[in-house]
Amino acid sequence: MNEYSSKLLENTVNELSRLPGIGKKTALRLSLYILKEEELFAEKLGDSIIKMRREIQFCKRCNNISDNELCEICANHKRDENTVCVVEDTRDVMAIENTAQFNGLYHVLGGIINPMEGIGPNDIAIKHLVERINTEDIKEIILALPATVEGDTTNYYIYKLIKNFNLKVTSIARGVAIGDELEYTDEITLGRSILNRLPFEG
Amino acid sequence: MNEYSSKLLENTVNELSRLPGIGKKTALRLSLYILKEEELFAEKLGDSIIKMRREIQFCKRCNNISDNELCEICANHKRDENTVCVVEDTRDVMAIENTAQFNGLYHVLGGIINPMEGIGPNDIAIKHLVERINTEDIKEIILALPATVEGDTTNYYIYKLIKNFNLKVTSIARGVAIGDELEYTDEITLGRSILNRLPFEG
Numbered sequence: 001m002n003e004y005s006s007k008l009l010e011n012t013v014n015e016l017s018r019l020p021g022i023g024k025k026t027a028l029r030l031s032l033y034i035l036k037e038e039e040l041f042a043e044k045l046g047d048s049i050i051k052m053r054r055e056i057q058f059c060k061r062c063n064n065i066s067d068n069e070l071c072e073i074c075a076n077h078k079r080d081e082n083t084v085c086v087v088e089d090t091r092d093v094m095a096i097e098n099t100a101q102f103n104g105l106y107h108v109l110g111g112i113i114n115p116m117e118g119i120g121p122n123d124i125a126i127k128h129l130v131e132r133i134n135t136e137d138i139k140e141i142i143l144a145l146p147a148t149v150e151g152d153t154t155n156y157y158i159y160k161l162i163k164n165f166n167l168k169v170t171s172i173a174r175g176v177a178i179g180d181e182l183e184y185t186d187e188i189t190l191g192r193s194i195l196n197r198l199p200f201e202g
Numbered sequence: 203m204n205e206y207s208s209k210l211l212e213n214t215v216n217e218l219s220r221l222p223g224i225g226k227k228t229a230l231r232l233s234l235y236i237l238k239e240e241e242l243f244a245e246k247l248g249d250s251i252i253k254m255r256r257e258i259q260f261c262k263r264c265n266n267i268s269d270n271e272l273c274e275i276c277a278n279h280k281r282d283e284n285t286v287c288v289v290e291d292t293r294d295v296m297a298i299e300n301t302a303q304f305n306g307l308y309h310v311l312g313g314i315i316n317p318m319e320g321i322g323p324n325d326i327a328i329k330h331l332v333e334r335i336n337t338e339d340i341k342e343i344i345l346a347l348p349a350t351v352e353g354d355t356t357n358y359y360i361y362k363l364i365k366n367f368n369l370k371v372t373s374i375a376r377g378v379a380i381g382d383e384l385e386y387t388d389e390i391t392l393g394r395s396i397l398n399r400l401p402f403e404g
Contacts, residue, residue, distance in 0.1 A: 003296060003299075003300070004292075004296070005261075005266050005267050005268055005273050005274065005275070005292055005295065005296075006254075006258060006267045006268055006269045007269050008250075008253060008254040008257055008258050008269055009254060009258065009267055009292075011250045011253075011254065012250045012251055012254045014250075015246055015247040015250045015251075016247070018243070018247070019232050019235060019236075019247075020231070020232070020235055021228070021231075021232075022232075026223070028293065029222070029223075030221050030222070030223075030224075031254065032291065032292065032293070033221060033222055034221075034251060034254070034255055035254070035255060035258060035267065037255075039255050039256060041220070041255075042251050042252050042254070042255030042256075043252055043255070044217055045217045045218070045220070045221075045248075045251055046247075046248035046249065046250075046251040046252035047248065047252070048210075048213045048214045048216075048217045048248075049214055049217075049236060049244050049247055049248040049251075050244050050245055050248035050249070051210060051213075052208075052210040052211060052213065052214045052233065052236070052237070052244070053236055053237060053239075053241050053243075053244030053245070054241060054244075055210055056208060056210050056211065056237055059207075064207050065207050065208045065211055065237065066207055066208055067208045067209050067210055071207050072207065073207070089234065090206075090207055090211075090234065091230060091234070093207060094205060094206070094207075097205075098205075
């Protein structure tokens with residue numbers, strides 16, 4: 001006999017457990033939850049997944065996930081088109097938008113260079129970024145990739161490609177987080193925050 | 203502007219985060235993973251959920267999840283029809299089947315009595331169990347519900363209903379798990395295991 005009492009259940013458990021961070025036990029728990037809910041619940045969940053994957057677009061300008069050819073940010077003429085912030089994925093756009101401190105445009109790479117996972121420069125939207133620099137009136141590129149080996153590698157790769165264009169290349173500030181105690185800040189962050197110290201604004 | 207750059211994405215995040223244990227952040231991570239995979243991945247996942255919910259059946263005899271009117275266990279004539287093990291849900295059936303120590307049939311309640319969550323005796327398959335006792339040739343009922351207040355309440359409720367039938371009512375043994383050290387066993391389990399001590403089989 002099969003471990004699951006139903007092929008239908010087994011199938012859903014298998015599909016759900018293909019998702020990252022979802023093991024067989026969690027997938028079974030989720031499947032049993034879906035079975036207890038109304039049929040409409042399963043339909044809305046399943047349909048939303050299929051429809052999203054089928055109809056999603058990527059903004060032809062910034063490569064962010066979008067429902068249209070041009071995303072809401074790129075289509076907004078009040079944004080500063082001279083400043084472009086380069087990020088890994090749409091979650092970073094959301095995080096920066098939530099700060100309400102940035103009024104420029106974005107460029108979403110859709111990943112970072114990661115040789116261990118077989119992701120090279122051509123697998124992410126770097127060429128697309130260079131095209132934008134060639135055709136748009138960009139005056140500053142802000143690199144806002146993660147502070148990891150892969151992020152630094154990607155930063156460096158992009159920097160080499162674009163350093164000869166007539167534009168400013170900056171990187172978001174790294175340092176001790178607001179509200180953090182020095183004694184609990186990791187050494188590398190604390191070290192960088194001393195090296196990159198700023199004039200005191202009294 | 204909306205927090206998500208796409209309504210399609212937002213919709214999937216909302217649906218996924220209705221699942222237990224899945225918050226908005228996890229739902230977003232899962233949605234972005236689905237977007238990176240082939241369209242077939244999303245289709246198989248979504249279709250399996252919808253199809254499962256639409257087509258699943260509950261065994262008319264034991265109430266276990268099934269693809270047919272009668273589940274594989276109930277349809278198997280080699281199983282001992284005189285012994286019925288009462289469990290909370292299909293996961294318990296899977297756990298007991300994995301031990302290969304039980305050859306009887308099951309009765310899946312589909313929940314346990316839990317007044318805090320508004321689950322009463324009529325919300326689970328207790329009446330169905332009594333009908334089985336009336337119509338089938340059951341000689342022993344094994345109660346295998348969780349060792350919690352709710353499990354004990356349900357056990358007691360069932361016991362009161364069926365104690366006057368001509369059958370044996372037993373409960374699975376509680377005690378120190380095989381391989382567990384006494385000093386790390388909780389007091390209640392250890393206390394019960396002393397009270398329910400068995401003749402030593404030398």
